[in-house]
Amino acid sequence: MTGSGPARLLVLDASGSGDSAESLVACVVQSGGQCALHAERRISGRGGAEELAPLTAALLHVAAWPATSVDLLAVVVGPGSFTGLRASLALAHGLALGTGAPVVGVTVGEALATALAAEAAERGLKRSVCAIAARRGRVFLDDNGHVTAHMIADLAPEGTPPLMGGSAAAALSAERPDLGIVLSRYGAPDAGMIAAAALRRHHGALPPRMALPLYVDPAEAKLPAGGLRPMPL
Helix, strand or coil, X not given: CCCCCCCEEEEEECCCCCCCCEEEEEEEEEECCEEEEEEEEEEECCCHHHHHHHHHHHHHHHHXXXXXXXXXXXXXXXXXXXXXXXXXXXXXXXXXXXXXXXEEEEEHXXXXXXXXXXXXXXXXXXXXXXXXXXXXXXXXXXXXXXXXEEEHHHCCCCCCCCEEECCCHHHXXXXXXXXXXXXXXXXXXXXXXXXXXXHHHHCCCCCCCCCCCCCCCCCCCCCCXXXXXXXXX
């Protein structure tokens, strides 16, 4: 990442799911290649995604940032809450239409990757990975943007246990102590981490990724056996 480029970034993260979910809206300033938090607001619990738009408007007012002064919209694309991802990305693309600022999406693992890699090196570990809760006895593993779904019961111990961060790391370690997981201090990316990952993608240091919801699982909704009804006349 270089020191040039977008200076004001609006960060949106509504990927969290469940009762302990927390949605985030933040104003981050990039200067000299470093990201500094200017202001942020968080919403805890279910339904936080519904408050993203008014919360963003209030935050921009408090930060004294006209919407048109935002240079880049950094948004977490998943894996995570189906509703939260759709709401945050819809808001980001709506703001982009009004401001002309580009929307850059990053995964949870991409946002945490730099911090996890640094912590792994400090602790003498060779690998780090981000674990995110999934349904039906599974877990999503996000290895710097490469996301895979696994049955928890089928995970096999590795020769050298990885450092694991993310929202599901502690629960996975408790359920499968035989995996020897080394828990990271990072359970979720903060606004600065998300902004920094978005800037890396914006500058080409990360491969391109469309700013669309990342759904690891296929859609559960199916077309009716008889097909869709005809359009009304």
